[in-house]
Amino acid sequence: MARKNNSMNATTHEAPAPITHWSGNFDKTQAHRPGGLLMAALVQCASERGQSMHEMAEAIGYSYPYLNLLIAGTRRVDQISDDFAQACALYLRVPRMTVLQLAGRIRPQDLFEPDLFHARALEPAMRFVAEDIMWGHLLTAELRASKAETQYCIVKLYEAATGKTLLPMELQARTLAREVHAMKRQLVKRRAALKRTQDSTAN
Structure with missing residues (x-):
């Protein structure tokens, strides 16, 4: 009977709470x-x-x-x-x-290409946002005259909200990693093939 009670008690233990993700806030x-x-x-x-x-x-x-x-x-x-x-x-x-x-x-x-903040890329994008009927009126004079980094942020937020692409796409780190890995594999294969050719020629 005691064993049964222990078994019942064991089944009523609460599972440990899952580890939560960091909220993104700072102390x-x-x-x-x-x-x-x-x-x-x-x-x-x-x-x-x-x-x-x-x-x-x-x-x-x-x-x-x-x-x-x-x-x-x-x-x-x-x-x-x-x-x-x-x-x-x-x-x-x-x-x-x-x-x-x-x-x-x-x-x-x-994380961005060197010329991404260049005025040539940002000016037409900011003009496009400013002429948007729904969003343009939100651009204050201060925002229009802000630093390139701030303008870049505004344009990227606009892109996220509307689904439009105004700036050149950045090279994604994950895609780059895959490409580098594939290139390394090809290089290893080529070196191995070259070595086989050299060995057969030497023999």
Whole structure:
């Protein structure tokens, strides 16, 4: 009878709550400390999951003292290792590229072709948005005279809202990775074929 009760009790245990994704918000206090946005994201994510700093460090797989050095600015966040960036990406459940941006190891403009912010590409796109009956009236004089980066953001938001394409398509990182991988495979095959030809000629 006792075994039955234990069995019944076992079946009534609640399943552990699933690990939630990071909301995308930042701990405001931490964001202004030397650790910057990456540490602010980690602290916020830990808070959303009800974890202490020690529990967060354990979940990431790095020691709490190491995280403290990053938070305090004793160790530079923009010099984190690839392994730590990957661990943070897994913890936050975001792409590693996002972690590298938060850490300051790469800048947003590094993801775009060099001439993407050039006025020649943005001016006609901004004019198109300004002449749109539904959206044009939202462009204030301040927005029309804003920096290229801001104008780029406006145009991309317009593209997302309307489904239209006004700026040249950026090279997608995932597509590029596939292309590079395919090229490497072809190169390996060609080298192997060349080696076979050389070996047969030598014999």
